[in-house]
Amino acid sequence: MRIRYSVAAGAAMVVANAGVASAAPGDTAVTFSVSGGSLAISVPAGPVGLGNGLPGNSISGQLGNVTVTDTRALLTAAWTASAISTSFTTGGGTAAETIPASSISYWSGTASATTGLGVFTPGQATAAQAQSLNVSRTAYSLTGGTGNNSATWNPTLVVAIPVSAVNGTYTGTVTHSIA
Template identity: 55%
Template sequence: MRRLRRPLLPIAGAALALGLFAAPAAAAPTGDTTASFTVAAGTLDVVVPATATIGSGGAPGTSISGSLGSVSVDDTRAAADASWTVTVTTTAFTTGGGTASETVAATDVDYASGPATATTGTGTFTPTGAAAPIGTGITAFSHTGGTGNNSAAWNPTLNVNVPLANVAGTYTGTVTHSVA
């Protein structure tokens, strides 16, 4: 059996006349691609020495001074306003049973940040300057302005004013740096 084939040309011509087949798109002389990327925001951290020996040999009624060790702030928040402030506080320093004659109050401890030993980034870095009593807390170091990431390091000094009525012993306290 033989099959008749009919030419499709009249059907294609009718479809084209009705607009069923679209003409190819013309090429554009330029083309835009929207591209993006993400800058990751990090954290705001303070790094302090785990322990420090401030000094020895001071008698009651004198001052014992010494370096606390390097303290640093690492700001990787990538913020439009990269400002931060470090506050420093201390507990009382005690020995033995912590009686009145075995305690140096927090108000008898002075803190001086000293100048920055290193900084990175933009903005203004400000140390405390002269020694100031820690008491219930003072600003140890601050950064204002600037954008993006930054860091600062300093080597603070503690000056402990030992009361005249205190007894001999090794006194221990906790110095806390907080950044916000």
């Protein structure tokens, strides 16, 4: 009787498993969206003081962190940050009271931080590569990126003070933009 019981139990399991195996699977399509954000640049609020200098000499100093944040989540991400300067003036802004933008040089240096994928490239990695800001210059760029990314750098300004400059506090604006 013991042998019959084992055979009967085994047969019952085969029947039970056969019923489960014959059920048809059900597929459910699932979708979702990944939303893209924006491309933004943040710059130091200022004013940034570069110190003092004598006519015929140069002064330099760092502006503070400039950060590009790209949350567009693009398949092929790329951007270029640019910098340009106004002339710097004091008093009434006569020729002797103006330091032209062509006397203002900029170098981005290397990034202090980056996130995401792609090739991050400084516009001017070293002081020897500094460029005049009388026209728009590339400050930093990203090529070959994918998804979200960011870069932060601390650029340096160099002011060549003309021999004809007069005593005073000079004020101008360095503008960073992103495209």
